Amino acid sequence: MRKQLIVPILLLVGLANSYGFFQFSQPADVIETNGRIRGVRDRDGSDFVLGGLFPVHSDADGGASCGPIRQERGLERMEAMLYTIDLVNNDSTLLPGIKLGFDIRDTCNSENIGLDESIDLVITGSQLEVETCSNADQVSSGNTTAPTSAIIGAAASAVSVPVATLLRLFQVPQVSYASSSARLNNRDRYSYFFRTISADNLQAEAMVDLCIKFNWTFVSTVYANDFYGEPGIDEFRSLALDRGMCIDVDKGIDADFTDIQFENLAGQLINSTANVTVLFASHHLAQKLFDQLKLLNQANGTQRRFLWLASDAWARSISVVSQFNESLAGLFGVAPHTEFDVGFHEYFSQLTPETDKRNPWFSEFYEAYIGCKINSTCSSPFSKITDEPRYRQGNFIPLVIDSVYSIAHALQDFFNNNCEQPFEWHRSNRTCRGQINELNGSALLSYIQNVSFVNPTGNKIQFDSNGNVEGIYEILNYQRISNTQYEFISVGLWNGTRTAGNRLKLNESIALQFGINSNDEIFSGRVSQCQVCQPGEYRQPGIGSCCDTCRNCMGQYYSNSTQAMECSICPNGSWGNDPLVGSTGCVDIKESVLEYSNPWAITLILLALIGILVIVFVSIVFGIFWNTPIVKSSGREQMILLLVGVTMCFVWTFFFVSKPSVGICFFQSVGLWLCLSLIFGALLTKLIRIARIFLRGHTSSRPRFTAPIFQVLFTFIVVAGQLVLVLISLVVVYPEASKLITDNNLEAPSVVVTCASSHIGPLVLLVIYDTILVIACNVLAILTIRFPDNFNEARYVSFTTFALGIIWLAFISTYIATSEELQAAVISFALNLSGFAVLACLFGPRIFIMLFLPNRNKKEFSSHRQKKNTTSIDMHLPNTSILDYGNATGRNGSHTNTTFTTQITTDSDDQPLGILKSGDNKRQSSAISPSHISIAVKENDKETVESTAMN
Numbered sequence: 001m002r003k004q005l006i007v008p009i010l011l012l013v014g015l016a017n018s019y020g021f022f023q024f025s026q027p028a029d030v031i032e033t034n035g036r037i038r039g040v041r042d043r044d045g046s047d048f049v050l051g052g053l054f055p056v057h058s059d060a061d062g063g064a065s066c067g068p069i070r071q072e073r074g075l076e077r078m079e080a081m082l083y084t085i086d087l088v089n090n091d092s093t094l095l096p097g098i099k100l101g102f103d104i105r106d107t108c109n110s111e112n113i114g115l116d117e118s119i120d121l122v123i124t125g126s127q128l129e130v131e132t133c134s135n136a137d138q139v140s141s142g143n144t145t146a147p148t149s150a151i152i153g154a155a156a157s158a159v160s161v162p163v164a165t166l167l168r169l170f171q172v173p174q175v176s177y178a179s180s181s182a183r184l185n186n187r188d189r190y191s192y193f194f195r196t197i198s199a200d201n202l203q204a205e206a207m208v209d210l211c212i213k214f215n216w217t218f219v220s221t222v223y224a225n226d227f228y229g230e231p232g233i234d235e236f237r238s239l240a241l242d243r244g245m246c247i248d249v250d251k252g253i254d255a256d257f258t259d260i261q262f263e264n265l266a267g268q269l270i271n272s273t274a275n276v277t278v279l280f281a282s283h284h285l286a287q288k289l290f291d292q293l294k295l296l297n298q299a300n301g302t303q304r305r306f307l308w309l310a311s312d313a314w315a316r317s318i319s320v321v322s323q324f325n326e327s328l329a330g331l332f333g334v335a336p337h338t339e340f341d342v343g344f345h346e347y348f349s350q351l352t353p354e355t356d357k358r359n360p361w362f363s364e365f366y367e368a369y370i371g372c373k374i375n376s377t378c379s380s381p382f383s384k385i386t387d388e389p390r391y392r393q394g395n396f397i398p399l400v401i402d403s404v405y406s407i408a409h410a411l412q413d414f415f416n417n418n419c420e421q422p423f424e425w426h427r428s429n430r431t432c433r434g435q436i437n438e439l440n441g442s443a444l445l446s447y448i449q450n451v452s453f454v455n456p457t458g459n460k461i462q463f464d465s466n467g468n469v470e471g472i473y474e475i476l477n478y479q480r481i482s483n484t485q486y487e488f489i490s491v492g493l494w495n496g497t498r499t500a501g502n503r504l505k506l507n508e509s510i511a512l513q514f515g516i517n518s519n520d521e522i523f524s525g526r527v528s529q530c531q532v533c534q535p536g537e538y539r540q541p542g543i544g545s546c547c548d549t550c551r552n553c554m555g556q557y558y559s560n561s562t563q564a565m566e567c568s569i570c571p572n573g574s575w576g577n578d579p580l581v582g583s584t585g586c587v588d589i590k591e592s593v594l595e596y597s598n599p600w601a602i603t604l605i606l607l608a609l610i611g612i613l614v615i616v617f618v619s620i621v622f623g624i625f626w627n628t629p630i631v632k633s634s635g636r637e638q639m640i641l642l643l644v645g646v647t648m649c650f651v652w653t654f655f656f657v658s659k660p661s662v663g664i665c666f667f668q669s670v671g672l673w674l675c676l677s678l679i680f681g682a683l684l685t686k687l688i689r690i691a692r693i694f695l696r697g698h699t700s701s702r703p704r705f706t707a708p709i710f711q712v713l714f715t716f717i718v719v720a721g722q723l724v725l726v727l728i729s730l731v732v733v734y735p736e737a738s739k740l741i742t743d744n745n746l747e748a749p750s751v752v753v754t755c756a757s758s759h760i761g762p763l764v765l766l767v768i769y770d771t772i773l774v775i776a777c778n779v780l781a782i783l784t785i786r787f788p789d790n791f792n793e794a795r796y797v798s799f800t801t802f803a804l805g806i807i808w809l810a811f812i813s814t815y816i817a818t819s820e821e822l823q824a825a826v827i828s829f830a831l832n833l834s835g836f837a838v839l840a841c842l843f844g845p846r847i848f849i850m851l852f853l854p855n856r857n858k859k860e861f862s863s864h865r866q867k868k869n870t871t872s873i874d875m876h877l878p879n880t881s882i883l884d885y886g887n888a889t890g891r892n893g894s895h896t897n898t899t900f901t902t903q904i905t906t907d908s909d910d911q912p913l914g915i916l917k918s919g920d921n922k923r924q925s926s927a928i929s930p931s932h933i934s935i936a937v938k939e940n941d942k943e944t945v946e947s948t949a950m951n
Contacts, residue, residue, distance in 0.1 A: 039105035046101025053153030055109035063110035114159035157181030171441035202471030204235035220249035224281035275528035283314035330515030339457035471496030536582030552582035592750035608653035645678035649835035656828035665755035681718030687780035
């Protein structure tokens with residue numbers, strides 16, 4: 001179909017060149033004020049006049065005046081309107097016999113200037129209610145001026161909004177070719193407004209679909225604070241949030257933004273982590289932003305580049321984009337889909353300053369575009385604009401043509417429905433033969449609303465209820481073709497008439513470009529999305545950002561899916577498999593026990609084995625020397641009990657390093673206190689026995705309950721008291737293993753398996769009981785250590801008691817400061833030390849004497865104490881009764897024959913001896929131990945006591 005239309009168009013252009021029905025060579029009336037050309041018009045002999053609003057010049061002074069001529073999007077669009085009017089006026093099938101005139105004004109892209117020119121168009125066209133007066137503007141020929149039937153334009157939405165409000169009051173239809181603001185969809189306020197460009201709400205949909213296509217879910221948005229940018233970005237923002245997208249930087253640009261403000265905005269974009277930026281603004285605002293981004297990158301020594309998503313206002317602006325090729329390469333633009341118009345291209349290629357007499361701005365445009373001065377530096381003959389390498393037909397040219405045709409076809413439809421044939425138009429009263437009512441703006445409005453035609457490029461044009469046409473957008477990709485050549489490449493279409501999900505179609509045969517990196521390499525893809533939470537993480541709402549923050553599922557929590565909103569908790573007895581980085585599952589918590597492979601356990605076991613070997617050695621030595629004086633004098637029964645207690649200390653090490661269970665905990669609870677009470681009980685019994693003997697003074701009576709059976713019995717009583725308290729504690733707290741989960745700062749905790757702690761009450765009683773034993777032992781040790789120097793037994797026992805006291809005093813503080821996992825090891829270590837202390841202090845000296853000093857293992861005094869005024873007596877004490885005689889030496893060295901008799905009896909090897917002393921008819925007795933002999937000697941009615949230790 002399109003190919004079939006192109007051929008007639010080319011023929012039509014050829015005819016135009018032959019017959020010259022294009023009127024560009026005919027001068028038109030120029031509207032000029034204060035030296036500024038405001039517009040151009042040709043109303044002479046016109047039946048209908050179409051007004052035109054085009055931004056031939058850019059704005060200046062904030063829109064108060066006009067600036068330099070625009071090289072794009074101004075004059076070319078104006079020529080498209082003139083070109084279409086020429087086509088219609090010479091079309092025998094469309095409005096035959098009707099001449100369309102024009103009155104085109106330069107808005108300078110300013111709201112104020114555009115509104116002023118619109119008012120002038122209405123007044124000039126006698127659109128006021130007083131139009132019955134015949135004081136309308138007259139052209140130089142004097143003919144009556146036709147009113148302005150409709151207005152084509154304006155370009156900018158900011159200009160069209162106030163103009164549409166004005167034209168609604170005067171009932172003048174307006175058809176814009178570029179004003180895409182969604183606010184103009186309001187038919188209550190802008191009921192006379194139509195447009196051949198799609199509304200921005202559809203453009204926003206296309207942009208969102210493009211973002212979703214490439215998974216750009218984290219973007220920044222920059223927009224113009226005007227009627228174009230704000231509604232467009234509002235629609236984009238709404239659709240983006242509905243689709244789960246996140247907008248980071250979201251800033252508007254005012255028309256009077258300073259360089260500092262642009263620099264601040266550029267800094268925010270550079271600091272953003274979003275790689276895609278949507279820019280919904282005019283091309284001149286876009287250029288100012290790009291300038292500041294470039295300067296800021298240069299100042300910082302960085303090359304931060306974004307992938308830009310351009311709105312239709314600058315999506316094809318090659319004059320702007322070409323200045324920033326490297327930084328803008330890869331941008332995607334969304335522009336209304338239009339076909340290249342061959343007829344207009346041929347028309348525009350004929351225009352030069354020499355041929356175009358109709359357009360008063362063409363020479364100025366030519367100089368700016370070519371870069372020369374007419375009659376000075378411009379070549380002759382003049383070159384064609386279309387021959388310039390950078391020239392591209394504006395994609396809005398077909399939309400201008402469609403705007404003019406929509407009015408022409410609406411007029412034709414009116415004539416077809418209201419005029420009799422043959423058609424005859426009466427210009428004076430604006431009626432045709434057979435027509436009753438005048439053709440005014442309100443009548444024309446309904447025909448424009450219902451117009452339907454196929455444009456020269458083969459697309460069907462019709463307006464919906466909001467005055468919009470179908471939304472079809474072209475997806476453009478700015479690509480690097482070579483090192484110096486960059487071009488916009490059409491890579492797909494977005495068709496709003498299709499169902500959701502099928503609107504965006506990209507040409508898969510075209511390789512897309514997504515920018516150039518700092519190494520001058522083309523990106524084959526670009527990522528711009530919020531952080532995707534992986535398994536082991538969960539999403540937490542961000543602060544100051546719509547992007548959620550990914551947090552690790554730590555400790556006992558886990559997640560096993562992406563984008564999890566919360567972590568799941570592991571069941572009791574399990575923990576996250578990676579609690580510090582983020583867990584994706586659960587693992588059973590490892591039970592922490594003092595295993596045999598633990599260095600502590602190995603050390604304790606080695607100590608225990610060494611201790612057991614030492615005990616075996618001591619037992620063997622004691623067995624060999626069982627009947628020697630040093631063994632007998634030690635109190636054999638008590639020494640056996642001490643060996644049993646020490647053996648338990650070493651054996652119980654194996655219970656304390658074993659994995660707790662009911663049986664192990666029972667033996668731990670019983671064995672600990674039994675070991676201590678047996679050792680302290682035996683030592684206490686020995687100390688009490690020694691103290692009773694020496695603290696009795698010169699009393700000759702024998703202390704009671706000093707026999708071995710009573711010593712053993714007393715020790716068992718001490719142990720029994722301890723056992724009673726132990727049984728009470730076991731009744732209160734059953735001896736079983738308890739599992740305690742320790743907090744290791746989110747690391748996988750340890751389930752410390754320990755024996756259940758005793759109840760505080762019985763535990764306090766147990767501690768107090770042992771403390772009393774320790775204190776009693778140490779008090780008696782202090783008392784007995786002062787006994788005669790040659791009585792070594794008291795020292796051995798005292799040193800043993802002191803050592804045990806120090807060990808268990810240190811144990812208390814160490815136990816409290818130790819983790820529960822190692823508390824059993826501390827107890828075991830203390831028991832080992834206690835066993836070695838007893839072996840070293842109590843058994844060690846005896847073993848040494850027995851093995852290395854056998855001469856001291858005899859039943860005779862190895863040393864004695866001699867006092868003044870006494871007589872030394874050497875005695876041998878057999879196991880049977882002995883009667884010895886001696887004499888004493890007087891104080892003055894004279895010998896006094898003092899006769900006395902000492903009867904020593906032994907009850908057994910280990911019992912104190914009863915000593916009967918007689919002299920001067922007086923009889924006394926004294927009790928001594930087998931290791932000690934106390935002899936009472938009476939001399940001159942004075943009695944002295946001689947003590948000798950048997951070593």
